[in-house]
Amino acid sequence: MGRCNLGLPTSALYETVTCVQEERGTMHFQHQLAVFICILLTEFHLSAAHGVKWTYTGPDGEPSWSKTYPFCGGVFQSPIDFQTELLQYDPTLRPIEVRDYNLSTLEQLTLGNNGHSVQLSLPSQMHIASLPHRFSASQLHFHWGSPNKPAGSEHAINGNQFAAEMHVVHFNSDKYPNISVAADKQDGLAVLGVLIELGQYNPAFDQLLAYINRIQFKDQKVQVPAFNIRSLLPARLDEYYRYDGSLTTPPCYPSVLWTVFRNPVSISQHQFLSLATALYASSEQELNLVSLKENFRSLQEADDRRVLVSFRDGRGLAVMMTPxxxxxxxxxxxxxxxxxxxxxxxxxxxxxxxxxxxxxxxxxxxxxxxxxxxxxxxxxxxxxxxxxxxxxxxxxxxxxxxxxxxxxxxxxxxxxxxxxxxxxxxxxxxxxxxxxxxxxxxxxxxxxxxxxxxxxxxxxxxxxxxxxxxxxxxxxxxxxxxxxxxxxxxxxxxxxxxxxxxxxxxxxxxAGLSTATTRKSPHSKASLRPHLQEVEWED
Incomplete structure (x- = not known):
């Protein structure tokens, strides 16, 4: 297609029309028209699906997500409640191996407020080595409650919600070049979930919280010295919940292999309040500032899923999975x-x-x-x-x-x-x-x-x-x-x-398929035989 590069969405419909017109001498017109229509539909879809405001509450809150992002109303969604009856012990689950998490302090990371959470960019050399593919790190972010209701984790255990939750997001770098390409693929993402409870002071989290006042408003960013990201994870990486799920924010693609660690980490009340009270979901120029709190999605249905666990819980949870x-x-x-x-x-x-x-x-x-x-x-x-x-x-x-x-x-x-x-x-x-x-x-x-x-x-x-x-x-x-x-x-x-x-x-x-005879009873074999496509059988 030459310089028009119709394999990629253009930035404006005018450019698309101009591109098709310029190429008219080298393309068959019908093919030209088909390509144009395809791009027009794609461009319309992308413009509708991206850049649309969404929030956790209000008119653009969670109940309305599926109007623009249909997967948010779909299946295999996250988070879920790890109810005992969903759990299934899998002795083949290996301890999580994280590699190159101990970053040099000479390296700089970007900490930002995107209006929905606090997010820290991560270098791709960080990766998970214990999965079938290499999953390289992209970013980590947090979900939390409010000062009056410190129950803001997304996942729950038998209905019990924790104060906050951290997600370390990785993408399948064996198959996809970056997280943007991987995000909507069925095998694209792997997320490590860390439950956070109120308790003892945790110095590891101060390496982020110390900069929280410099990103109070949406779209503000700050450079922070890198550190050992492993220090944010629980001490034991061999006990966890594993299931197939989704992004917990729009567009909610069901593309995530979830690993949620069984043992929570603790932060102090003061550390939690610095996260739950200092941030705004609004930009600094907005007149009506909206506090950034309770940024967690409600629990989703299990949808016939099981939750594999790498541990026995001491109460006889030893149900073996079918090979x-x-x-x-x-x-x-x-x-x-x-x-x-x-x-x-x-x-x-x-x-x-x-x-x-x-x-x-x-x-x-x-x-x-x-x-x-x-x-x-x-x-x-x-x-x-x-x-x-x-x-x-x-x-x-x-x-x-x-x-x-x-x-x-x-x-x-x-x-x-x-x-x-x-x-x-x-x-x-x-x-x-x-x-x-x-x-x-x-x-x-x-x-x-x-x-x-x-x-x-x-x-x-x-x-x-x-x-x-x-x-x-x-x-x-x-x-x-x-x-x-x-x-x-x-x-x-x-x-x-x-x-x-x-x-x-x-x-x-x-579906409009005729039946051989008029249905007489719901279990009449003759009356329930539609003219389906003929197929061959081995037996």
Whole structure:
């Protein structure tokens, strides 16, 4: 494209139009127009999604985040409450290894007030070495309560909130060049969470708090001498909670591998007050100054997620997780149609039960809303999340399983689920001018099965019914009936909850697929057989 560089968003629509006009002699006009429209939509989306004011309270507060940032109303959100029933002991979790955290005092770091928190920039040589990829440090920041209510941590343990919380944010530097590129990728970020309680004076934190009065107002920054960042972390890095979650501020991308340390660090009452009383969310020029306090997000639903822990808590918490290879076999059986083998091999216990499990979150208890895409948009199909080669992750594996049986392992590690691209695709497929709620629900329906399956294979989620429905979307309904029979034999199920067979049939009907006969009863196999696409089976 020469100097126009249409591969990147331009800074103004005028520049885009001029660029297309100048290139008219070297491009086919239709291709030209398509590129222009694509950039126009992207530019519109970016201008709408960035630079929009958001706050923790007031008209732009947390309840309104999803109007501009739909993932904030989506799934796999953070923070969460580490309830005992969500915890699962994983003896394979290694102690966290942080490298190059002891910075030279000759180095300078930038400490700033961004209007939402106090943030310290970090050099990328700092990294976590105990994860599958190298995660390089980018910044750390804080969340806290108020002088009258020193309960401002984002995560909680069985409902107990701490005074504050520190997040050390890292990005996957093996795969992405910087944190901006990594932020909206499914495997892009890893955050170390440190719970902070009121107690003894902590000299390590004074290396930041000593400069707090020089960044009172939004956008103010100051250079501070570097120090040993490790001194801000708990003494023990081998005890922690681990789960798949999201950014806790807009745009709330579910791109974070969370590690929250079990043992809090302490700061004194005086240190806490210096953080909670000195700062403003407003710039110095504003007439009405707003104090920067209570900058924490409310607790989010669990969404069928599990929380892996690296410790036993002394109360018998020794539930072992199911090995990932068994979970892969479950997915392979579902894809290949070997449903009877699930019970023969004792793996049917890994399938979800429809009865409510305490602490399982809204994706378990609010199943009546799981068809929101079909109900809201009866003539549209659920948008497929696509991998880099343009094929659906599940459809691609489906074709491979037909050719190779169960020889290949299902493991979507090659996929890069890009949430910005997903949102743009969803908005494009919604006709007319969709409401904010419609966009949120469409994004939620599109992203949950992908995240749930990947998290399930890593043992950090339960396999949700909506994900099973997604896996079976190319199946005949008699195949779904076989699964229904398997679930019935294993389950002790709550009959008031819609069955897998009913859900698949309902989806087919609402998608505009005709049925072979008029439905006579909800369990009539003949009446629930839509004309689905023919597929081949290994068995």
């Amino acid at each position: 990932p290879f068994l979970r892969r076999q479950v997915v392979q059986h579902l894809l290949a149609g070997d449903l009877s083998d699930l019970e023969d091999e004792g793996m049917s216990r890994l399938l979800p039960h429809l009865a409510h499990k305490p602490g399982a979150g809204k994706m378990s208890t609010d199943r009546k809303h799981q068809h929101s895409w079909s109900r809201t948009f009866p003539n549209q199909k659920l948008p497929k999340v696509k991998s880099q080669d343009g094929a659906s992750l599940f459809t691609s594996h489906w074709k491979n399983s037909r050719n190779t049986g169960l020889a290949g392992k299902y493991w979507p590690s090659d996929s890069k689920l890009c949430f910005t691209t997903l949102e743009q695709r969803v908005r494009h497929r919604l006709k007319g001018i969709p409401t904010d709620r419609q966009v949120v629900e469409a994004v939620k329906e599109a992203v949950f099965p992908e995240l749930n399956l990947m998290s399930y294979l890593d043992c950090k989620s339960e396999l949700a019914l909506s994900t099973i429905r997604h896996l079976l979307r190319h199946r005949h309904t008699d195949e779904a009936a076989e699964l229904e029979h398997t679930l019935n034999k294993v389950g002790q199920r709550a009959r008031k909850t819609p069955s897998v067979l009913q859900m698949i049939s309902e989806d087919a009907n609402q």
